[in-house]
Amino acid sequence: MDAFLLQFLNGLDKGGAYALIALGLTLAFGTLGIVNFAHGALFMLGAFVAVSVNKLLTLEKVVLDPTRKTPWGEPVEIRTPYVETWLGDFGRFLVDWSVPVSIIAVIPVMLLIGVVMERGLIRHFYRRPHADQILVTFGLAIVLQEIVKHFFGANPIPQSAPAMFAGSADVGALFGLPPGTLVYPWWRLIYFLFAALVIAIVFAFLQFTTWGMVVRAGMRDRETVGLLGINIRRRFTTVFGIAAIVAGLAGAMYTPILPPDYHMGMEFLVLSFVVVVVGGMGSLPGAVLAGFLLGVLQSFSSMTEVKAILPGIDQIIIYLIAVIVLLTRPRGLLGRKGVMED
Amino acid sequence: MFGKTARQDWIFLAIFAAFVLSMPVTLAPIGAGYPDLLQKFAIYGLFAIGFNILFGLTGYLSFGHAAFLGVGSYAAVWVFKLLTVNAVPAVIFAVLVAGLFAAAIGYVSLRRAGIYFSILTLAFAQMSYNLAYSVLTPLTNGETGLQVQLLAQGPVTDYINQDVRILDQWLGVKEVGVPSPSLFGIEMSGWPGFYFAAVMLIAGMFIAQRIFRSSFGMMLRAIKSNQTRLNYTGVNPRPYLLAAFVISGMYAGLAGALLAVIDPLAGAERMQWTASGEVVLMTILGGVGTLLGPFLGAALIKYAENIFSAINEKILHATFAWLPDGLQNAVVEIAGLFVGKGWHLTLGLLFMLIVIFLPGGLMEGFERLMRLFRRRGGAHAEREG
Numbered sequence: 242m243d244a245f246l247l248q249f250l251n252g253l254d255k256g257g258a259y260a261l262i263a264l265g266l267t268l269a270f271g272t273l274g275i276v277n278f279a280h281g282a283l284f285m286l287g288a289f290v291a292v293s294v295n296k297l298l299t300l301e302k303v304v305l306d307p308t309r310k311t312p313w314g315e316p317v318e319i320r321t322p323y324v325e326t327w328l329g330d331f332g333r334f335l336v337d338w339s340v341p342v343s344i345i346a347v348i349p350v351m352l353l354i355g356v357v358m359e360r361g362l363i364r365h366f367y368r369r370p371h372a373d374q375i376l377v378t379f380g381l382a383i384v385l386q387e388i389v390k391h392f393f394g395a396n397p398i399p400q401s402a403p404a405m406f407a408g409s410a411d412v413g414a415l416f417g418l419p420p421g422t423l424v425y426p427w428w429r430l431i432y433f434l435f436a437a438l439v440i441a442i443v444f445a446f447l448q449f450t451t452w453g454m455v456v457r458a459g460m461r462d463r464e465t466v467g468l469l470g471i472n473i474r475r476r477f478t479t480v481f482g483i484a485a486i487v488a489g490l491a492g493a494m495y496t497p498i499l500p501p502d503y504h505m506g507m508e509f510l511v512l513s514f515v516v517v518v519v520g521g522m523g524s525l526p527g528a529v530l531a532g533f534l535l536g537v538l539q540s541f542s543s544m545t546e547v548k549a550i551l552p553g554i555d556q557i558i559i560y561l562i563a564v565i566v567l568l569t570r571p572r573g574l575l576g577r578k579g580v581m582e583d
Numbered sequence: 584m585f586g587k588t589a590r591q592d593w594i595f596l597a598i599f600a601a602f603v604l605s606m607p608v609t610l611a612p613i614g615a616g617y618p619d620l621l622q623k624f625a626i627y628g629l630f631a632i633g634f635n636i637l638f639g640l641t642g643y644l645s646f647g648h649a650a651f652l653g654v655g656s657y658a659a660v661w662v663f664k665l666l667t668v669n670a671v672p673a674v675i676f677a678v679l680v681a682g683l684f685a686a687a688i689g690y691v692s693l694r695r696a697g698i699y700f701s702i703l704t705l706a707f708a709q710m711s712y713n714l715a716y717s718v719l720t721p722l723t724n725g726e727t728g729l730q731v732q733l734l735a736q737g738p739v740t741d742y743i744n745q746d747v748r749i750l751d752q753w754l755g756v757k758e759v760g761v762p763s764p765s766l767f768g769i770e771m772s773g774w775p776g777f778y779f780a781a782v783m784l785i786a787g788m789f790i791a792q793r794i795f796r797s798s799f800g801m802m803l804r805a806i807k808s809n810q811t812r813l814n815y816t817g818v819n820p821r822p823y824l825l826a827a828f829v830i831s832g833m834y835a836g837l838a839g840a841l842l843a844v845i846d847p848l849a850g851a852e853r854m855q856w857t858a859s860g861e862v863v864l865m866t867i868l869g870g871v872g873t874l875l876g877p878f879l880g881a882a883l884i885k886y887a888e889n890i891f892s893a894i895n896e897k898i899l900h901a902t903f904a905w906l907p908d909g910l911q912n913a914v915v916e917i918a919g920l921f922v923g924k925g926w927h928l929t930l931g932l933l934f935m936l937i938v939i940f941l942p943g944g945l946m947e948g949f950e951r952l953m954r955l956f957r958r959r960g961g962a963h964a965e966r967e968g
Contacts, residue, residue: 276698362935362939371698372642373938375644375701376863376864376867376934377934377939380932380933381935383927383928383931384928384935386931387925387927387928387931391920391928507857511705511709518702522698552718553714553717553718556713556714556716556717556718557710560706560707560709560713561706561710563706564703564706564707567702568691568694
């Protein structure tokens with residue numbers, strides 16, 4: 242029972258990442274009709290914004306202390322981050338909380354990147370075939386990756402969660418199990434909650450604001466909305482920016498779980514595309530549902546009991562599910578009729 | 584360039600064959616005249632030509648073609664291990680196995696079109712890749728990769744590390760150390776390896792040309808241009824699609840087998856989706872749906888990979904030595920981004936530029952140039968006349 246619960250929790254945080262990326266992909270697809278292979282790169286860029294924020298915050302001032310000597314006879318170097326000298330305790334807090342703090346930087350940076358990407362490149366591909374869109378964004382993803390690789394190197398850069406969340410939560414106690422039987426890292430729980438929160442905000446935004454209503458109407462029938470005198474294109478550009486933000490946030494908050502490297506985006510992208518297709522192209526709830534579903538199924542399939550019956554199942558489960566879903570429900574789990582059927 | 588008559592087709596093929604066979608001489612001035620690189624030209628050219636039969640003619644974009652390449656490599660190495668180091672049985676067996684594998688995957692994937700087809704093929708390729716690394720280790724030797732080993736002495740317990748080569752033993756072929764693949768005694772590395780691959784490439788080009796010109800090829804083009812209309816005329820496109828899928832899978836299998844012939848080591852990374860992406864890129868770069876384009880694209884990418892990744896800072900400094908010092912450093916700094924380890928950046932940019940400005944690839948570029956010249960020539964003639 243507790244092994245089962247543990248795997249379920251494991252699936253939730255991974256599923257959260259899938260769901261967030263798939264949500265952004267679906268937003269871009271549902272509004273602009275763009276199949277964006279560079280979306281994984283946006284996830285990666287978000288993670289590296291967090292890395293940069295951390296680097297900025299930990300810029301150190303080096304002071305040589307001549308009174309104390311190292312065993313090699315040289316003066317001891319005292320390193321203090323600038324923020325600590327300037328802000329004292331608050332500075333120390335900022336350094337510790339650099340990952341959540343980076344959200345403040347991620348939002349504007351990703352919005353900018355998203356809007357520039359849409360205005361500069363993707364706009365010219367609305368009327369081109371999907372194959373062309375896939376190819377040009379694939380090229381863009383390679384370019385973004387290589388730029389990041391040039392500046393940050395090829396090795397993963399570990400980030401740490403705030404000290405407060407460094408340990409593990411005794412989740413089992415909540416379910417009435419004896420203490421210590423089911424412990425789970427705090428940060429992964431936080432990540433799941435964060436993913437749920439972001440998803441809720443995006444949905445609420447689309448569901449309960451006039452702005453969101455217009456966007457939804459545009460997804461249904463952009464021509465009619467255009468005839469009503471609304472500049473739907475500009476809104477769709479903003480939606481693309483929002484999709485970029487969601488991907489960036491997903492990446493930034495994921496850094497303590499998976500040390501970011503320049504090609505992390507591609508790995509997630511392939512899976513997220515499968516998630517989108519399983520959920521149904523163009524369906525936002527489908528993307529979220531499929532994200533969590535596949536995340537949880539993936540972690541169940543890596544249980545030793547399951548692997549004993551079906552060896553290797555953990556390696557292929559997501560793709561296997563995709564094949565089954567596509568063959569039995571061509572539109573995915575919650576896909577609408579008439580989307581991507583030509 | 585592309586004749587419509589049979590005569591022109593033969594001329595094209597003859598010129599192509601002459602060019603391919605003379606590559607060691609003609610490409611020497613641009614620094615490509617050595618076997619390792621030319622082998623890659625031929626092998627990836629074949630891979631791309633085969634991919635183009637599916638993507639170029641039917642418009643079905645497969646994102647999992649590298650799986651067939653990988654399967655071909657594994658099949659060929661197994662033949663080397665179990666039967667003989669002669670290349671011919673290995674190539675034939677690899678093509679057959681890749682064809683069967685493609686038939687199975689194609690049968691399922693072709694039930695969907697468009698992006699769903701791409702995702703299905705991607706899913707199958709990723710499954711093959713992941714399984715090759717994990718459960719199928721007894722067949723693939725996992726991360727180490729499958730390779731030709733010493734002959735077994737005594738009873739065989741472990742077929743991965745002990746080879747039997749029944750056919751060679753039966754024929755009484757003597758082996759010293761680990762043998763390398765050969766063609767009736769000619770060792771298949773270096774130049775002989777290139778010529779073997781080149782002959783296969785020419786044969787592959789010939790078959791592709793026949794397909795392009797046949798009524799079967801016409802049917803595939805019809806599927807690309809309007810499948811609904813084809814349905815209404817009472818044609819079921821699925822068998823044609825499956826045939827195209829299997830044929831292009833066999834080309835990939837052949838390319839994989841040739842890779843194994845030249846260097847008998849098969850690893851799973853050949854099946855990864857980045858490898859599938861590479862062949863798409865080659866085809867697009869050269870020109871989708873053209874005969875010559877995919878080969879040109881493959882050759883150009885392999886050439887660029889080789890040249891760009893070999894350039895280092897020293898060479899750059901030497902190249903820009905005529906610039907003033909400060910400027911020189913700046914130029915070298917910027918150019919350094921695109922070469923050496925950063926050559927993927929060049930690749931990505933090239934990719935984007937081609938898709939944005941030249942969707943028809945290099946072949947379209949040539950055609951535009953030709954048209955430009957012809958128009959200018961025409962104007963001249965008018966003025967003179």
